[in-house]
Amino acid sequence: MKKSIGPMAAVLCLILLLLNPATAAAGAARGLALWGQAVVPVLLPFMLCTGAVVGFQATDLLVRPAAPLFKRLLGLSKEGSFVMLCGLLCGYPMGAKLDGEFLKDRRISAQEARYLLAICNHPSPMFLLGYTAGQLADAGAPDFGPALLAALYLPVLFLAVRAGKRYRHFEVQLSAAQLDPTVRSEQPSFSFDAHMMSSFETMVRIGGYIMLFSIAAAYLEKLGLPSAISAVLIAFLEITTGIRSLCSTFPSNSCLVLTAAACAFGGLSGIFQTKSVLKNPELSIRDYIQWKCLHSALSALMMAFFVYL
Structure with a gap:
């Protein structure tokens, strides 16, 4: 069955492109504009800087003030705290990227990496307070920036409890480099040029997924579905375009709840970006998808509490 789904x-997709290339071109242009104007300027500098921090073995220096809290x-x-901090500040899919890299380099255990994957990949505060809050203000909900942050980040504590029980053998331990100094010496010396090229490759991959799902959203808009269903489906595909659709379709209270759910889930585009890194x-x-579904439900419930109670 799976083997037949892919070719079909x-x-x-090819037939759709041939029948309506203008829609594909418009969706691709919108996705690439989003990537170039919003994603690259925000995410690439963080990616370059965090890679340099890791490469120069400066994670302890950066995370030391926050490590006791985490x-x-x-x-x-401490290494897990660095992944968590970057995941919170940098946005999708930076937390997952660092999580995989730290596991590969044996900086964290497999159990801690699985635990982190459940809690470390989120939209950044800049995205929530900038683009998302702006869309909500246009929908008539101008003062819900703090509530949006709370609805997105407070459920992480509940997720941490659930993930901690699931990965119950996880415990804080020294990294392999700390346990065995030869591990660090065996790692290749850091090359900023190589890291920069790797970051460019990751950004292009992310941009490709944003473009593809923006094309899918453009075709979805052409189906003539009821506006409410179309907006929800678009948000399920890609959150940036989806948030705009939600805010232009639903009344402000419903828009707040649905936007919180969409931001926490990250959309199929965010899932594919995460898988790629x-x-x-x-x-x-x-497992990641299951945690994101739970996070989405919790964020929607918390935002509904803020809005209706």
């Missing part, structure tokens, strides 16, 4: 989907609240090691068979994208 590819043929269907250890007390989430039970993370994990590159580690020990980390399951299926």
Whole structure:
């Protein structure tokens, strides 16, 4: 069954492109504009800087002030705290990318990496307070920036409890480099040029997925579905375009709840971006999707509490 779905989907996509190339071109242009104007300027500098911090073995220096808090609240090691901090500040899919890289380099254990994957990949505060809050203000909900942050980030504590029980053998431990100094010496010396090229490759991959799902959203808009259904489906595909559709379709209270759910889930585009940067068979994208669904539901419930109570 799976073997037949792939070829059929590819043929269907080609037929759609041939029948309506203008829609594909408009969707691709919108996706690439989003990538070039919003994603690259925000994410690429963070990606370059965090890679340099890791390469120059400066993670301890950066995370030292926050490590005790992350250890007390989430039970993370210093390396895990760095992954969590970057995931919160940089946005999708930076947390998952660092999680996979730290596991590959044996900086964190497999159990801590799985635990982190459940809690470290989120939209950044800049995205929430900038683009998302702006769209909500246009929909008539101008003062819900703090509530949006709370609805997105407070459920992480509940997720941490659930993930901690699931990965119950996880415990804070020294990294392999700390346990065995030869591990660090065996790692190749850091090359900023190589890291920069790797970051460019990752950004192009992310841009490709944003473009593809923007094309899918453009075709979805052409189907003539009821506006409410279309907006929800677009948000399910790609959150940036989806948030705009939600805010232009639903009344402000409903828009707030649906936007919180969409931001927490990240859309199919975010899931594919995350899968593309994990590159580690020990980390399951299926588990990640389950955690994102739970996070989405919790964020919607919390935002509904803020709005209606």
